[in-house]
Amino acid sequence: MARLNLLEETRFEKLPVKVYENKHIASKKVAKRIADLIKRKNEKQENAVLGLATGATPVEVYEELIRLHKEEGLSFKNVITFNLDEYYPMKPDAKQSYVRFMDEVLFDHIDIKKENIHIPDGTLAEDDITDYCLAYENKIGEVGGLDLQLLGIGRTGHIGFNEPGSAPNSGTRLVTLDDLTRRDASRDFGGKENVPTKAITMGIGTIFKARQIILMGWNKKKASILKKAIEGEMSGNVPATYLQLSENVEFVLDRDAASALTRFDTPWLVKDCNWTKELIKKAVIWLSSELKKPILKLTDEDYNNNGMAQLATEQGPAYNLNIDVFNQLQHSITGWPGGKPNADDTQRPERKEPAKKRSLIFSPHPDDDVISMGGTFIRLVDQGHDVHVAYQTSGNTAVWDTDVLRYVEFAIDFKKSTGEDTKNLEETYEKMREFIEQKQPNEIDLQEIRDVKGFIRKSEAIAGARYAGLQDENIHFMALPFYESGKSKKDPVTEKDIELTMELLQEVKPHQVFAAGDFADPHGTHIVCFNIIIEAMKRLRKTEDWTKDCWLWMYRGAWQEFDVHEIEMAVPLSPQEVQRKRDAIFQHQSQKDRPVFPGDDEREFWVRAEERNSETAEVYHELGLANYEAMEAFVRWKFD
Known part of the structure; x- marks a missing residue:
């Protein structure tokens, strides 16, 4: 197994690896290799x-x-x-x-x-x-x-x-x-x-x-x-x-x-680096985590003995590097996610002006808002900002069939109690029940069933948003068309999805947009919803002045968390705020205990969120910063 000809920068790699910017380029390269093989074989009148x-x-x-x-x-x-x-x-x-x-x-x-x-x-x-x-x-x-x-x-x-x-x-x-x-x-x-x-x-x-x-x-x-x-x-x-x-x-x-x-992950271990501010931050945090030492206790010897001698020599001494990275982390922590009024904001992640901001939280599914940033959501409302939430999809594929029957049975009983005629509803119920009893795996639900599943998710989202403190007029249901196929594999995005998003942005004219940057969800909905927002905002930025003062923050939590070196705003939560966030998540009863699409994480969503928020706070503490109960993390998307 001769691998002696590998480049120094790939010495950790035990076989040849080619890396392309994206899968589209890579796929075309592989297809060309296959095509060339087929042609060579054909010229020799041989089979490939x-x-x-x-x-x-x-x-x-x-x-x-x-x-x-x-x-x-x-x-x-x-x-x-x-x-x-x-x-x-x-x-x-x-x-x-x-x-x-x-x-x-x-x-x-x-x-x-x-x-x-x-x-x-x-x-x-x-x-x-x-x-x-x-x-x-x-x-x-x-x-x-x-x-x-x-x-x-x-x-x-x-x-x-x-x-x-x-x-x-x-x-x-x-x-x-x-x-x-x-x-x-x-x-x-x-x-x-x-x-x-x-x-x-x-x-x-x-x-x-x-x-x-x-x-x-x-x-x-x-x-x-x-x-x-x-x-x-x-x-x-x-x-x-x-x-x-x-x-x-x-x-x-x-x-x-x-x-x-x-x-790519720790390049300082294999080659000399171009030490950008971002790479220095990542490397110092890595060193602190590897040695289990707070950042401010790292020494020149620690740098020299762990593959970072070049950094200490060119950018050091260690004391200066430690202070700089520690300050960056400290400045990312804020209890004022909408900006702190009448405060010096030069070292804060958000602007102080305007003191009362319009904040628009985009939630791909009807529960991502409270799962991933419920504490920040509640904090923004408590601090007097004009907060809106927009549920981009109905989430109607992620409800158990048994819940549908239960809710329709409730509706029938309620109508009977008021003396209303229930004949049509009972006929629809029987049609639903017959379909569900004979339903095949991945079979598309009847439209009536999809509607009820959507109503269930909508009512839960309203309850969650109200619990966070929103008025009904600030709760928006977009029902983006790409999602409404009734299939787990969704339709392609169309102009209508982008236009609906642009219309809502124009209506609210937010100073802050929060969007799910949590692209590990198994259904792929998050990345689709995020790309729709980006495209809508790019178009609006060409013609509308208010967009120049609109910042976009990405959140995570349902499926993954940002690495600490990526975090630009960390919002600490007290034990009481963690409990309030949990209660907001609990409003989504159809997703409680066992959701339809749990992915490969067996924990309930509220448990995932709490444990990830707690882990983020613990990492900050281990790096030498204050010891908080939990933290929600955000990264700002840069358009320019």
């Missing part, structure tokens, strides 16, 4: 044998191959494909089938011969699987072996469905899926309980035989597992680490997926 992957990661690669076929004449008549895996049991026409996935994202759009497509058969009798898998392996060998194998990586470190515990010489076989893998797939199946527990997969040994292996990884969700795969010791606990044994592998990542690699 491809190992293909499924999931979100390779989709743009396939889109580019389709474009090359339709616009540049790339032919797939000489291509033979073998897919990595398939759920078991699984019918080929099921929505979650990889047969259907490959047809929809690639095969139906190119000129490949149907007899050249091979995907594991999820309809076999279990007794036939062993022989089938041996035949699958033999078929790959008969056509000359895989020229190129595409891979993604799961958060367990699996490649294909080779879960932790897989052997490096394993062949094609039936496997049991890891619980985390099933949780990640739950959105496609309408709940983890509907995800198959098994799958047929190519083995790691089969993958190794490919003459080229390209593992692709996009976004920060994959960053931590990619660091283990690339920099960690080989282990059956992370099957992708076995790729370190191959001479034919290359990882292709976007910047977010590569962000945890040493050369």
